[in-house]
Amino acid sequence: MEGDSVTLTPNDADIKGENLIMWRFGHNSLIVKINRNDNKRQFPDERFRDRLKLDQTGSLTITNTRITDSGLYQVLGTSKDTPVSIFNITVYAHLPVPVISNSSSSSQQNCSLLCSVVNVSDVTLSWYKGNSLLSSISVSDLNRSLSLHLECLDDSYSCVVNNPISNQTQHLDLSQITWSDCHCCGSTEAAI
8 A cells, every 4th residue: 555665575595695686676777786795785766765675684675655666576686687586566545535426417307426536546436235236337547437327315325446455435425415406216227
């Protein structure tokens, strides 16, 4: 999660006997190296300034992680031409609570609710009635809404935004929505 710390620990057998240990981000960007003979460390990549810790064993800790830290990390020793350990890291943003609003207009005879999230990517946005999924959409862009057309209203609807490690839920509060133009009763229909 964005803001957390992560420690990447190479296999001891892979770096045993290596005097110089190097970490790369992506395929070419050297981010840190340590000479284990004199314990001298170098941090040539400014993107990680003051956020990297490298211990004598070769373990790398990234503090205050950012979404841009997502990617491939490789450990190299001086005696091998290929990486001895590879880590693929994904950093997820904190999720906002979705917003539910009335999207009905005076020209519509049905009630429509809109669930919106902004400034998020790679999430799923879903409508539920109780524990039953009504509709869902995968969102890869930063601003997205999911519409739900209703013919019956009660407080059992909720909108959920989630990614693989967290979720946020907004429950429908009928007292917060203006329904003057809606004429509601009958069945429920979900639409994306």
